[in-house]
Amino acid sequence: MERLSRLADIPIRLEAAPADGGLGGGVTALLTELATLLERFAVAQESAAIDLRSLPMGPQDRVLLQRALGEGEVRATIDAEGVSTIRETRIGGVWWVEHRDRDGELIAELLEVTRVPAILASAPDEIAAGGRALREQIAATAAHAPLPPVRNLDVGAR
Amino acid sequence: MDLLGFARGPALKVALAVFCLGVVWRIVGFVLLRIRRDLNKPRASALRYLGSGLLAVGTRSWPHREFIARTGPGEALGYSYHIGLFVMVLLFTPHIVFIGGLLGFTWPGLPSSFITVVSVLTLTLFLAVLFRRVTHPVIRMLSNFDDYFSWFVTMLVIVTGLAATAHLGARYETLLGLHILSFDLLLVWFPFGKLMHAFYLVPSRAINGALLARKGAVS
Amino acid sequence: MTHGRVELLGEVLLRHGISRRSFIKYCTAAASTLALPPGMGAVMAEQLRQAPRPSVVYLSFQECTGCLESLTRSFSPTIESLIFNTISLDYDDTLMAAAGEAAEAARTKAMKDSFGKYVLVVDGSVPTGAGGGYCTAGGRSSVDILREAAKGAAAIVCVGTCSAFGGIPLADPNPTDAWPVGAIVGDKPIINVSGCPPIPEVITGTLLQFVTTGKLPDLDQHRRPKAFFGNTIHDRCYRRPFYDQGKFAKSFDDEGARNGWCLFELGCKGPTTYNACATIKWNGGTSFPIESGHTCIGCAEPGFWDKGSVYSALSTAAWGKSGESRPLEVLELGGAAATVGAVIGAGSAGMSRLRQHRAEHPSNNEPKDG
Numbered sequence: 001m002e003r004l005s006r007l008a009d010i011p012i013r014l015e016a017a018p019a020d021g022g023l024g025g026g027v028t029a030l031l032t033e034l035a036t037l038l039e040r041f042a043v044a045q046e047s048a049a050i051d052l053r054s055l056p057m058g059p060q061d062r063v064l065l066q067r068a069l070g071e072g073e074v075r076a077t078i079d080a081e082g083v084s085t086i087r088e089t090r091i092g093g094v095w096w097v098e099h100r101d102r103d104g105e106l107i108a109e110l111l112e113v114t115r116v117p118a119i120l121a122s123a124p125d126e127i128a129a130g131g132r133a134l135r136e137q138i139a140a141t142a143a144h145a146p147l148p149p150v151r152n153l154d155v156g157a158r
Numbered sequence: 159m160d161l162l163g164f165a166r167g168p169a170l171k172v173a174l175a176v177f178c179l180g181v182v183w184r185i186v187g188f189v190l191l192r193i194r195r196d197l198n199k200p201r202a203s204a205l206r207y208l209g210s211g212l213l214a215v216g217t218r219s220w221p222h223r224e225f226i227a228r229t230g231p232g233e234a235l236g237y238s239y240h241i242g243l244f245v246m247v248l249l250f251t252p253h254i255v256f257i258g259g260l261l262g263f264t265w266p267g268l269p270s271s272f273i274t275v276v277s278v279l280t281l282t283l284f285l286a287v288l289f290r291r292v293t294h295p296v297i298r299m300l301s302n303f304d305d306y307f308s309w310f311v312t313m314l315v316i317v318t319g320l321a322a323t324a325h326l327g328a329r330y331e332t333l334l335g336l337h338i339l340s341f342d343l344l345l346v347w348f349p350f351g352k353l354m355h356a357f358y359l360v361p362s363r364a365i366n367g368a369l370l371a372r373k374g375a376v377s
Numbered sequence: 378m379t380h381g382r383v384e385l386l387g388e389v390l391l392r393h394g395i396s397r398r399s400f401i402k403y404c405t406a407a408a409s410t411l412a413l414p415p416g417m418g419a420v421m422a423e424q425l426r427q428a429p430r431p432s433v434v435y436l437s438f439q440e441c442t443g444c445l446e447s448l449t450r451s452f453s454p455t456i457e458s459l460i461f462n463t464i465s466l467d468y469d470d471t472l473m474a475a476a477g478e479a480a481e482a483a484r485t486k487a488m489k490d491s492f493g494k495y496v497l498v499v500d501g502s503v504p505t506g507a508g509g510g511y512c513t514a515g516g517r518s519s520v521d522i523l524r525e526a527a528k529g530a531a532a533i534v535c536v537g538t539c540s541a542f543g544g545i546p547l548a549d550p551n552p553t554d555a556w557p558v559g560a561i562v563g564d565k566p567i568i569n570v571s572g573c574p575p576i577p578e579v580i581t582g583t584l585l586q587f588v589t590t591g592k593l594p595d596l597d598q599h600r601r602p603k604a605f606f607g608n609t610i611h612d613r614c615y616r617r618p619f620y621d622q623g624k625f626a627k628s629f630d631d632e633g634a635r636n637g638w639c640l641f642e643l644g645c646k647g648p649t650t651y652n653a654c655a656t657i658k659w660n661g662g663t664s665f666p667i668e669s670g671h672t673c674i675g676c677a678e679p680g681f682w683d684k685g686s687v688y689s690a691l692s693t694a695a696w697g698k699s700g701e702s703r704p705l706e707v708l709e710l711g712g713a714a715a716t717v718g719a720v721i722g723a724g725s726a727g728m729s730r731l732r733q734h735r736a737e738h739p740s741n742n743e744p745k746d747g
Binding site: 160162163166167168170171174175176177178179180181182183184185186187188189190191192251252253255256258259260261262267268269270271272273325330331334 | 623
């Protein structure tokens with residue numbers, strides 16, 4: 001008898017994936033919830049998210065979910081204490097967000113229903129601070145070597 | 159000390175002591191009673207009529223053909239819940255471990271989910287038994303405190319056991335504590351009520367059978 | 378330190394190289410662990426960034442330092458340990474660089490500056506024997522230090538079973554007359570994060586939740602956060618199917634044990650122990666005692682050291698000093714009871730015989746029955 005002492009070693013019989021287009025029950029429920037959230041956004045502009053780690057998902061379910069949602073046009077990575085990946089799915093407004101720590105361990109995974117996940121946007125205070133910082137940088141570089149004068153791009157001068 | 163600690167500890171110790179004391183008291187009590195000397199000539203040799211007695215334990219386990227229509231359902235009900243009780247008590251691993259801890263040996267058990275099914279069936283049969291006792295005019299007339307209390311005490315153990323398994327009504331350790339405490343109550347009541355039939359059944363059938371065989375009547 | 382204005386946590390984080398986005402990320406992960414709605418992570422992050430830097434005073438009394446080790450030896454240095462160690466911790470005699478009177482001065486200053494607002498974290502029980510002399514620091518007993526520190530605390534978080542319930546020092550015979558923190562301080566909100574030690578994420582998750590909301594989380598009757606202590610190990614154990622199927626390991630390293638079967642017969646206290654070990658697990662989700670093949674000893678429960686042998690199953694009888702009942706003890710008890718019973722039985726049979734004898738042979742003084 002082989003040693004079976006880890007969860008991963010216990011043989012799991014995966015139910016055969018349904019024919020193309022078919023989905024398991026759990027994934028269908030998830031997709032139904034996403035559809036509801038999308039409809040609610042269309043009416044009330046309310047963003048929402050589903051925590052994928054809180055749902056019991058077997059390996060087969062993940063594959064089915066990825067297949068059902070597909071890949072969109074946008075793919076973004078955030079490098080902040082580890083890499084986070086944000087992918088737009090084929091379904092407009094549904095974003096698949098994966099947060100990983102410095103060791104590459106997945107620490108959070110969400111499906112966000114929104115125009116664009118808030119974490120991507122710059123914060124107003126950061127923008128204000130950025131403006132100040134850029135002015136200071138310009139002043140500092142000007143002190144060492146004067147920048148060439150900015151051309152007067154008058155609209156009628158062409 | 160919490161409820162569970164009390165139930166498995168001092169309460170259980172006292173209950174077991176009372177159980178042993180009471181059972182031995184009652185058995186010794188009837189074994190040492192005077193046996194009225196039968197001055198008739200025995201119709202069979204001692205070996206035969208004693209052997210007949212032991213056989214009677216088996217032959218009296220089911221009613222004669224003539225009476226089956228009347229008494230069969232009641233007997234079947236009785237047998238069913240007894241079998242259910244034995245399966246629950248003796249083939250559920252936590253119970254086996256409990257008895258093993260007291261006696262020093264264990265035996266294999268059945269899947270726990272199967273035991274849950276049997277327990278629910280037994281619970282239903284127990285309710286049916288009470289219903290019968292209360293609705294059958296003759297049985298109701300014959301019933302006394304002993305009958306109802308013995309039923310109640312056994313029922314309590316079954317109900318608290320199922321509640322504990324299902325986590326129904328309170329935190330698990332409270333339910334488990336109540337289950338063991340109700341078992342303690344059963345142990346204390348056992349020797350003093352009709353639950354003693356567990357020990358009396360075989361001797362009383364054997365003695366009846368032997369006496370009849372001695373008189374020449376075959377049962 | 379900025380002059381006059383209170384420094385916000387967001388600014389402190391930035392100074393330590395933790396960007397807004399990394400903080401949002403961390404808070405999202407923490408919200409997931411706390412089973413909060415997913416949007417809460419970003420909300421929490423923003424609230425915390427705009428909040429004044431939370432002050433934490435950590436006091437250690439009669440303890441083995443296991444709880445602090447659990448907290449600081451995170452598997453990978455995560456933001457939570459950074460927040461905890463570097464930013465918030467105004468006093469911890471094990472971790473801080475200062476020692477002696479300088480350290481005590483730091484503690485007094487932190488308590489004064491944040492009076493009424495700091496979170497007091499305590500590990501270790503508090504001995505009251507020998508006038509409190511069994512545990513002293515700087516010439517003062519732990520009882521006094523605790524009472525003084527509790528005065529200005531917004532809340533007290535008892536980390537570990539020792540501070541929450543008394544733990545090892547309180548176990549029989551409790552030679553130092555140790556008490557849990559809750560028995561010494563009665564007028565402050567207390568959160569018990571029990572376990573021997575507790576899971577690091579449970580400690581920091583609880584602290585984070587309190588610091589963000591300013592309110593106590595939902596607590597059970599032992600004042601433990603229900604988010605982490607709401608379910609038993611048994612209810613979340615991956616070996617539960619084996620329990621249901623009746624497949625148990627009979628001894629360590631037997632066939633059943635190697636197949637990962639249920640450890641109930643070996644004494645697992647999973648069914649009566651409430652903790653997050655089966656879900657959050659230890660060492661960054663690596664494993665937990667049952668997954669590693671050993672029974673749960675119930676270390677997050679009050680008085681677990683005095684609840685009988687770790688290796689006797691929950692359904693066994695448990696009286697006697699060691700909490701186990703061996704067959705020999707049972708035999709003695711049964712034998713003694715049976716002997717008494719036999720005597721009483723013989724007595725009652727004797728009385729019956731006596732009555733029958735009297736009925737058949739009435740004495741000369743009594744009138745004969747018709």
